[in-house]
Amino acid sequence: MNLSNIGLLDLPYDILLIILKKLNNIDVLYSLLDVDNQRLDIIVQENTFTNTLNFVLTTSTDDISPFTDSILDRFCINILPRIHHNIKSLILDSISMERILLAADYPNLTELKLFNFNGKIVSHYFTVESPFRRIFQRQITDLILVFENDFNEISVKHYTTDVYGYILKFFENLKHLSIGSFPHFFPPLVLRNLPLITFSSSILYKLCIRVGNFLDFLALLDGRLQQLTTLIVAIGDMAYHSSNVYNMDNLPNLKCFSLKCYCLSYEYDAQILPLFCHMSNLEELTLHITIESRTAFIDGTHIYNEILVHMPRLRTFYFCISTDTHMDRLIRHLSRDDIQGTFTNIISEQVDCIVNYRYRSAMCHVFSLPFMFDSLKYIGNKFPTIIFNNVKILAVHDGVPFKHEFFIRIAWSFPLLKQLSVINLKPQSPILDQLTSNDNQLYSIVEYPYLTLLRLEAVHIDYVEQFLNYTKTHLPRLTKLGVNYDQLTIVTENFTRDTTRLNCVKVKQLNINKTLVHSKDFYVYFPFL
16 A cells, blocks of 8 residues: 555555544534535444534524524534434534524433523423423423523512522423523522522532522522532622521531622631531532622631631532721731642642732732632733633722733733723822824734723723724733723813724723713714624
């Protein structure tokens, strides 16, 4: 055989299969099925390749590239009917869900992730009349629902009984239910004063949900989910004023617990810390907590003595605990090294912290590495040289000016940033004219490729210039902007300046805290408002 003429199809079966498994499943299916080669066709359809397929078909999500109608047609007509029996997991958009589920039978489908979910999906498809009743009611064990972006909050009160509670009853074999959205704007579970049967299951072992307040959280753990081993919960409000008594004697089956909340210092001491005394069987703990008005920063000593000491079986601990307080309330002013020195008995292999002392307030974040959370709020000029790959929401605040280089560091450290809030009333430079010059090329351009929301309501005008001037910052996806209107008119030269036009042209939502009759130039500047 002439080695120079060996092609892909000449390789042995086992080697060819290894190559295909290294490729994206969708790429393989789209590229190789129906290429008029029987050997490839068999390999792609065989159970050895597609039995672990997580099949992704969507039309309008941010995180997954959408299919065109022509590609979707090919999958529904030519591909899905040939591999349907091997598909175990589907990730779908609600717009294309019906079309894809009707394209074939899916006898082994057990997991469904549905984007752009809403209450209408429940009333239309999660019923006994639905053509997908068998799949939903009997087959699905793992259900992940991601709410649509324009959810109407008027209907919040109906979701606990008519959506969440109904889902647990309709999906007879449901063992894992996750409900969420980005950035966490979806109707919470509201259980207070409702009977145990409202949201209950004897087989559900994993739940990811947001609850309305702390009382709803306690109700969630009061025996209605007896087999729960994993609970991932965000608490919207820590208010707790009730004569109701909930059973928190023990949580014997709970092995994995994740909590996200914002609370005052007394709420943390009286409501959060006592929870951990009932979680002696935990093996994995995740905490994302912000505490306000405390007299001392949370450090390693506190975490060990007040939390970890109650969990002898704990193997994994992820955390970001932030303490926000007024300067005059602090007992001691500690440095970053002082705080890191207290982490001697923590399970996490690496721990870091950010301490930001401002004029009247102070903020301290202590966290495990790698950083596991999607938001980080109110860091200042000083933060460690770390890449925060998971952070999509960031707020920066300092009494010391943010230089151009600071925003370059932010872009490097937070590469997937989608939402940024800036608070700083100090000017970047004493010479405003130098900053607002159209031909200023002193600095390299800052790139925020994924940023969709920018808040500049409480900043010096220099920062409006910093972000809207295309020669300093590129914001190709900016669609929501909060800014002082007077500063906006100055920086944009009454909406005529070309250098700031490009970063504004895609804005669909503009928060200027004023109701005004705008000029024609204004609407030309923001054509998509």
